[in-house]
Amino acid sequence: DTGVSQDPRHKITKRGQNVTFRCDPISEHNRLYWYRQTLGQGPEFLTYFQNEAQLEKSRLLSDRFSAERPKGSFSTLEIQRTEQGDSAMYLCASSFQGEDEQFFGPGTRLTVL
Amino acid sequence: GNSVTQMEGPVTLSEEAFLTINCTYTATGYPSLFWYVQYPGEGLQLLLKATKADDKGSNKGFEATYRKETTSFHLEKGSVQVSDSAVYFCALFQTGANNLFFGTGTRLTVIP
Numbered sequence: 001d002t003g004v005s006q007d008p009r010h011k012i013t014k015r016g017q018n019v020t021f022r023c024d025p026i027s028e029h030n031r032l033y034w035y036r037q038t039l040g041q042g043p044e045f046l047t048y049f050q051n052e053a054q055l056e057k058s059r060l061l062s063d064r065f066s067a068e069r070p071k072g073s074f075s076t077l078e079i080q081r082t083e084q085g086d087s088a089m090y091l092c093a094s095s096f097q098g099e100d101e102q103f104f105g106p107g108t109r110l111t112v113l
Numbered sequence: 114g115n116s117v118t119q120m121e122g123p124v125t126l127s128e129e130a131f132l133t134i135n136c137t138y139t140a141t142g143y144p145s146l147f148w149y150v151q152y153p154g155e156g157l158q159l160l161l162k163a164t165k166a167d168d169k170g171s172n173k174g175f176e177a178t179y180r181k182e183t184t185s186f187h188l189e190k191g192s193v194q195v196s197d198s199a200v201y202f203c204a205l206f207q208t209g210a211n212n213l214f215f216g217t218g219t220r221l222t223v224i225p
Contacts, residue, residue, distance in 0.1 A: 004156075006156075033212060033213075035212075035213075040217070040218070041217055041218070042117075042119075042202050042204070042215030042216050042217050042218050043157070043202075043213070043215050044215070045212035045213070045214075048211055048212060055211070056211055056212070091156060091157065093157075093213075100145040100162075100164070100206040100208070101147075101159060101162065102159075102206075102213060103159070104149075104156040104157040104158070105156050106155055106156040107156050
């Protein structure tokens with residue numbers, strides 16, 4: 001399977017804990033995006049990378065959130081000191097630079113108790 | 114700014130009924146427009162797209178036409194099937210903005 005993969009698919013954590021999610025994009029894609037989707041809403045942009053450079057961050061990305069893409073391949077999204085409001089589906093997508101079509105992974109569903 | 118307004122659901126139809134899900138957008142310039150579908154427990158899949166005015170995107174019996182004059186991209190299907198039950202998202206991509214802007218989604222349930 002050469003699509004976008006995400007791990008884990010589900011994560012349950014207690015408030016105040018740190019969590020980290022991983023995204024493996026389609027291997028030829030140099031752009032990688034993170035979105036957050038809350039119940040009953042469409043995905044909202046968080047941040048994106050071009051190769052290893054993080055080029056844009058949404059104001060939704062508070063200072064408790066950090067994302068990396070150290071070698072320009074997979075990416076991690078870490079949330080520190082989780083809050084109940086962080087409960088959501090976190091989606092990763094990838095694309096070729098200059099193309100508008102993004103391919104999405106299955107998402108990681110986070111539940112903060 | 115960029116935004117997408119989508120017909121609220123949920124929508125329940127009988128099998129073989131005609132489907133329309135309305136989508137209008139606000140954007141500067143000329144965005145690309147998309148419909149994504151999300152089946153239960155899965156990520157978003159691209160259903161169809163259109164990149165310029167009057168383009169028609171089509172896939173799996175679904176169609177949508179990019180209407181610049183009405184800033185709309187309504188999704189249609191002539192005869193829905195139970196397997197079409199999913200959540201449908203309208204989205205736009207504005208060159209220079211680097212990310213997709215999504216509507217809130219419309220849940221479609223098709224009953225036999």
